[in-house]
Amino acid sequence: LGYFTYDPGFMSTASCRSDITFIDGEKGILMYRGYPIEQLAEHSTYLETCYLLLYGELPTATELETFTRIIQKHSMPHQAIRRFYDGFRHDAHPMAIMVGVFGALSAFFHDSTDVHNPHHREIAAHRMISKMPTIAAWSYKYAIGQPFLYPDNELGYSENFLRMMFGVPTERYEPNPIFAKALDLILILHADHEQNASTSTVRLSGSSEANPFAAVSAGIASLWGPLHGGANEKVVRMLEDIVESGQKVEHFVDRAKDKDDPFRLMGFGHRVYKNYDPRAKIIRKMCHELLRQMGAENQPMFEVAMELERIAMEDDYFKERKLYPNVDFYSGLILRAMGIPLNMFTAIFALARIVGWNAHWCEMMQDPESRIGRPRQLYTGAAPRDYVPIEKR
Numbered sequence: 001l002g003y004f005t006y007d008p009g010f011m012s013t014a015s016c017r018s019d020i021t022f023i024d025g026e027k028g029i030l031m032y033r034g035y036p037i038e039q040l041a042e043h044s045t046y047l048e049t050c051y052l053l054l055y056g057e058l059p060t061a062t063e064l065e066t067f068t069r070i071i072q073k074h075s076m077p078h079q080a081i082r083r084f085y086d087g088f089r090h091d092a093h094p095m096a097i098m099v100g101v102f103g104a105l106s107a108f109f110h111d112s113t114d115v116h117n118p119h120h121r122e123i124a125a126h127r128m129i130s131k132m133p134t135i136a137a138w139s140y141k142y143a144i145g146q147p148f149l150y151p152d153n154e155l156g157y158s159e160n161f162l163r164m165m166f167g168v169p170t171e172r173y174e175p176n177p178i179f180a181k182a183l184d185l186i187l188i189l190h191a192d193h194e195q196n197a198s199t200s201t202v203r204l205s206g207s208s209e210a211n212p213f214a215a216v217s218a219g220i221a222s223l224w225g226p227l228h229g230g231a232n233e234k235v236v237r238m239l240e241d242i243v244e245s246g247q248k249v250e251h252f253v254d255r256a257k258d259k260d261d262p263f264r265l266m267g268f269g270h271r272v273y274k275n276y277d278p279r280a281k282i283i284r285k286m287c288h289e290l291l292r293q294m295g296a297e298n299q300p301m302f303e304v305a306m307e308l309e310r311i312a313m314e315d316d317y318f319k320e321r322k323l324y325p326n327v328d329f330y331s332g333l334i335l336r337a338m339g340i341p342l343n344m345f346t347a348i349f350a351l352a353r354i355v356g357w358n359a360h361w362c363e364m365m366q367d368p369e370s371r372i373g374r375p376r377q378l379y380t381g382a383a384p385r386d387y388v389p390i391e392k393r
């Protein structure tokens with residue numbers, strides 16, 4: 001028993017060495033490959049950030065052009081993949097569809113089982129980054145019963161996703177450039193976050209040398225939970241509940257503080273950031289700007305959000321526990337303002353994190369210290385005893 005460290009939730013266990021992302025939760029610092037998130041948010045694009053996370057360096061203009069072409073080339077899933085959607089109920093959650101369809105992709109790329117071949121690993125990463133917008137958008141189209149749109153490779157990554165979400169085959173769709181920019185920012189900010197639950201899941205499932213598409217499907221499942229990627233969806237549901245209840249925001253803040261009440265303020269607090277989440281700082285500005293530009297500030301839900309932000313940040317309970325609004329508080333608001341349906345919020349988080357999962361999987365597969373993940377436990381069950389025949393129990 002004494003050989004193992006008991007660390008539920010892995011609060012103080014480093015599971016690997018990694019060169020990809022640095023977080024200092026006390027100081028509120030986040031860097032991808034050494035570049036501060038603030039600079040990437042201001043100057044980069046999602047695809048450039050993908051290149052950085054995968055290859056460790058910012059691309060030259062030629063490298064970025066080649067990478068963009070490769071990503072565009074793989075954007076169509078196999079035609080048979082379309083049929084997987086038909087197996088789902090009409091009201092399936094897009095994340096449920098994505099877990100299934102992504103897992104199914106593992107059956108289409110046999111070269112990906114050669115996980116020790118760096119070239120095959122790279123192609124697997126390209127395919128996943130490329131197909132993710134199509135798979136995510138189709139899961140929404142399926143849910144609303146509209147025809148699926150094929151990718152338009154003339155468009156940028158975020159624009160293409162918006163078109164596949166909101167376009168219809170009979171009309172020309174012009175993606176709103178403000179929305180495309182906001183989405184690209186959300187994707188950059190969510191692209192990686194070191195050993196969070198879903199990335200650790202991808203690493204753990206991948207550590208058995210499983211097919212990477214299947215390992216990433218496990219990551220999507222982990223992300224779905226409300227304490228992880230599901231939080232942005234929960235934020236909006238909570239705000240809607242507050243508006244509908246007609247009660248004051250203070251009432252909900254009090255409930256969140258009450259230890260006998262399971263209610264928590266969704267979009268507040270973070271396991272690592274015990275200071276302001278640096279991503280929240282960036283996205284907060286974009287959120288306020290977008291709401292102003294759209295004239296949406298006075299809509300009840302956004303008014304409630306701003307009031308909640310103000311009250312909670314002045315409240316001693318939240319101050320003492322260093323519970324600040326996290327990135328999902330604002331990404332939920334932005335996505336809502338853009339007209340993205342609620343059940344697609346976490347799917348968009350998955351869209352962003354696809355590169356992080358792949359960067360970590362590739363890093364793990366080439367790390368000579370990497371071994372199959374196999375946590376131990378502290379056994380708390382029955383002492384040794386003898387089997388009792390059923391008639392004597």
Ligand code: CMC
Nearest residue numbers: 227228229231256264265266267268269270271321326328
């Ligand atoms: N509302 C009210 N109280 C809270 C909240 C909250 N949102 N978050 C934490 N607390 C309290 C908690 O009750 C505890 O109080 P005490 O010390 O008196 O027992 C203290 O703060 C520490 O909380 P914890 O649950 O031990 O912290 P954790 O690191 O295990 O959990 C968290 C982190 C993010 C799961 C949690 O803060 C939470 O549930 N937040 C709401 C859900 C959310 O917004 N999740 C998105 C996280 S960011 C995106 C991502 O990484 O996926």
